[in-house]
Amino acid sequence: MLRKLIGQVLRRTRMAQGKTLRDVSDLAGVSIGHLSEVERGRKEPSSELLDAICRALGLTLFDLLLAVLREAQQQPQRIDLRQGRFELADPARRLRQQPTRRGDFQLAA
Numbered sequence: 001m002l003r004k005l006i007g008q009v010l011r012r013t014r015m016a017q018g019k020t021l022r023d024v025s026d027l028a029g030v031s032i033g034h035l036s037e038v039e040r041g042r043k044e045p046s047s048e049l050l051d052a053i054c055r056a057l058g059l060t061l062f063d064l065l066l067a068v069l070r071e072a073q074q075q076p077q078r079i080d081l082r083q084g085r086f087e088l089a090d091p092a093r094r095l096r097q098q099p100t101r102r103g104d105f106q107l108a109a
Contacts, residue, residue: 002068004041006050009067011039013057027056 014024021039025032029052037043038053045053047061054064 028052
């Protein structure tokens with residue numbers, strides 16, 4: 001899921017900077033618990049909250065989205081826009097699949 005990838009990137013960035021959840025939550029104006037839930041991919045953050053977290057980490061939203069894209073490209077992903085799903089694809093299953101229909105696509109691994 002997209003929110004899990006966003007959370008992974010945010011957590012990895014925070015930890016690489018040596019910041020604690022408290023440091024970032026204070027700067028972003030969000031509770032530690034909520035920030036933790038976002039990092040674990042359990043809460044869907046608003047664009048305003050993402051912007052505040054990014055600013056606390058010295059990032060732009062563009063930096064975050066670019067890092068999420070790179071993360072997604074490292075793992076085979078399947079996105080079905082009609083169903084609103086974003087899940088890991090089974091590489092063997094991908095080979096057996098019929099040609100994709102309009103609205104379905106896969107990110108290259």
